Amino acid sequence: MTTTTRVRRTRADWQAVISRAERSALSTAAFCAAEGISTASFYLWRRRLRGIAPSVAEPGRPPPEFLDLGLLSRPAKTDTASWDLELDLGDGVVLRLRRG
Template sequence: MAGAIKRKWRRRSRDEWREVFARHVSSGLSVAAFCARESISVSSFQRWRALVALASGAADARTPARQEAFVDLGVLGSGGASRLELKLDLGGGLVLHLVRG
């Protein structure tokens, strides 16, 4: 197979994987580009990143910290007395009609 990348198989300890992850962060490269440069399979990189994160008691490293999507802005001042009418045409002859006030 011409053009195929041959990767030399190498066993790494958890500490060596931590060093790999630190090099990845400092490289500024995407996971795919970094793994290609280091001759590491992307699947091994991702698997070990999750295992090392779980072993250290951290959240799964692939999952970014969750931010709440809803922000409570409190109650709007004196808007309750005004009239509000909302019509949504949902298609197929179905209309949702909401009225306040």
């Protein structure tokens, strides 16, 4: 069993991480994996540091039309994993994604 240690980074730490990522030739996902950070945290802090509002809509403002969740990695040829994802978006709208 592998356990991970959470590292608390300051705003300056995140700025340094994001600067390194921008100079890196790696994709965001590969860079985050090499740094041991989640892509969700990376994107959250990049938005914060750029002054972009978080994805939660503020009262009186429409919600964002698009939220980048990154790429879903393709399975290796020997990987037979399948998955089903269902998101209830409200008002009777359901998004279903399936890989099998």
